[in-house]
Amino acid sequence: MINRIYFFSIVLILFLLSGVVHAQMKEAHRKLVLKSDVILVYNSYLEREKDIVSDYTTVYFDSIYDRNIDTILVNKTKFKKGDYRLQRLVEGEDVFINSIQEGGGCLLLGMLDSDSVYVNFLFLKKTGKEYRNLAELNGIEISRAKGYYIPQIIRLIEINSIKDPKEKYKQSVNWFIDNGVYPDNDFIEYYIQQGIVQKDNYFDDEIILRAKNMFLKGKESLLPIIQDKYASEAKNYYLQKMKRIARLTEPRYSDYYDFRNSIRLMYDFEYENAEYILLGMLTSDPVDSYDKSRIMRHFIEMVENDKNITIRKE
Known part of the structure; x- marks a missing residue:
């Protein structure tokens, strides 16, 4: 029997088939991982279903089936494998952000190679007794998933579990630098408030040197870190x-x-x-x-x- 646990959410679907991830997207990926209570590796696309309630209301669902869950990468809420039905908020049906504006756009996707194996990632957040589907990463080639996404997720979770705030700050900044991302203002402001770093003195010589080496490899977003010293x-x-x-x-x-x-x-x-x-x-x-x-x-x-x-x- 399908568990009637509803996942009221706006589903963000990110197609990253080109392998090119911009700095802003990497920072969004970091926040997504750290905000998720459950992260699943799923070997099939979600089953799309709908209930027609009236002449002006259709409720859309995504179904997760136990047989298609490969791995539970993160589980902070004792999430158990099983069959779940997720209610999905749909543009033009439940939310009206883009559909009431003129114009529009489309996302051009690369072609999937029929000889390759693809997996999907689901990021879930528990609110009360319900889960929200924060995002899906769809159509990730298995070698890319194992070589990039899973190690990134594991590293971010390990960093977030560090108890010493100074070490946590250092390792977090190292993650930003290694990914060619300048730490966002809220991240810096948080550690200023905690007394870990001083205003206008966020980075020590070791961090700046690390940033310089990555900058010279083409990570130009790191320029503000190095431009005074180097x-x-x-x-x-x-x-x-x-x-x-x-x-x-x-x-x-x-x-x-x-x-x-x-x-x-x-x-x-x-x-x-x-x-x-x-x-x-x-x-x-x-x-x-x-x-x-x-x-x-x-x-x-x-x-x-x-x-x-x-x-x-x-």
């Missing part, structure tokens, strides 16, 4: 990045955009300044690639010859 390294990083873009045979728009942003990290040109105009031409379609190449060489020489320039603070 200003020359940061400048050289962006200079080398600009040179790599300038050597491309056929730069894409995104390459010109990255080049432009690298310059803007070092210079704040006035609106009518000639350099400001030249920089804008890099992302202008009417300007041909030959002229854009000349513009890039001009800015590279400018940075190389300007010994006093450093990365600006926003």
Whole structure:
């Protein structure tokens, strides 16, 4: 018999099939793991069901079946394997956030490889006697699940279980840095309130060095941590990045955009300044690639010859 435990929730479905996870999404993933009471590895998509109640009300459900639960990764509430029915709040039926606005959009998903095995993750939060489905990670290839998602979840749970607040702060910051994420303001503010760190002095030399090493591997979100102590390294990083873009045979728009942003990290040109105009031409379609190449060489020489320039603070 299916347990009539209802999971009143807005289900967030994150499709991460490309393998590219932005810093903001990694921070959301961290919060999701730590807020979840139960995390399941599920080998099938949830069964979609509905009850038509009236001419204007349909109740939608997702069903979890015991046979499809592979692993309980996290269990803070003595959750037992079994068959459950989850009520799912649906846009346009139970909530009206996007459906009453004009326009819309779609999410383009990569194709699933029929020769691969995929699993799904369910993140549940218990409220009273009920559980909420906080999120689903759907269509995760099994090697990606074992090599990335499960180790990440285990590491976050282990960090959160550390009793010493100073060590917990240090290991949490290490997680942020290793994932190329600058710690969010609420995280920092919490540890200031707890007296673990001082305002404007969040990171010790060991943390800054760790951040520098990850920054030089391309984790540019860590720039605010390192730009004071390692200003020359940061400048050289962006200079080398600009040179790599300038050597491309056929730069894409995104390459010109990255080049432009690298310059803007070092210079704040006035609106009518000639350099400001030249920089804008890099992302202008009417300007041909030959002229854009000349513009890039001009800015590279400018940075190389300007010994006093450093990365600006926003």
